[in-house]
Amino acid sequence: MHPRQKKLQDRIKASSIRDPETGCWLWNRQVSHSGYGKITLADETGTFTESAHRISYVAFVGRLRRDGVVRQTCGNRLCVNPDHLVSMDPPPGEPEKT
Ligand SMILES: [Zn+2]
Numbered sequence: 001m002h003p004r005q006k007k008l009q010d011r012i013k014a015s016s017i018r019d020p021e022t023g024c025w026l027w028n029r030q031v032s033h034s035g036y037g038k039i040t041l042a043d044e045t046g047t048f049t050e051s052a053h054r055i056s057y058v059a060f061v062g063r064l065r066r067d068g069v070v071r072q073t074c075g076n077r078l079c080v081n082p083d084h085l086v087s088m089d090p091p092p093g094e095p096e097k098t
Contacts, residue, residue: 056080
């Protein structure tokens with residue numbers, strides 16, 4: 001596993017609280033006005049803010065299209081448990097750009 005991915009996983013775990021009843025990992029940091037967790041990341045170009053559940057999907061599940069949509073199967077917008085996240089990628093048709 002890429003060390004950066006492991007770091008991201010650790011950060012997501014450290015930034016969320018397990019709900020023993022639902023199994024949800026509830027985001028415990030910034031929250032957007034629409035009710036989704038937010039995470040600030042840095043890369044070569046600077047810092048940017050992303051939805052916490054999307055980053056969790058990338059960190060734990062795998063690659064995601066830049067415009068890919070991830071939603072929570074549990075319906076909790078603050079949840080970042082990768083087991084509760086599904087990618088809503090549109091059906092293939094357009095070649096993926098890298
Ligand atoms: Zn959940």
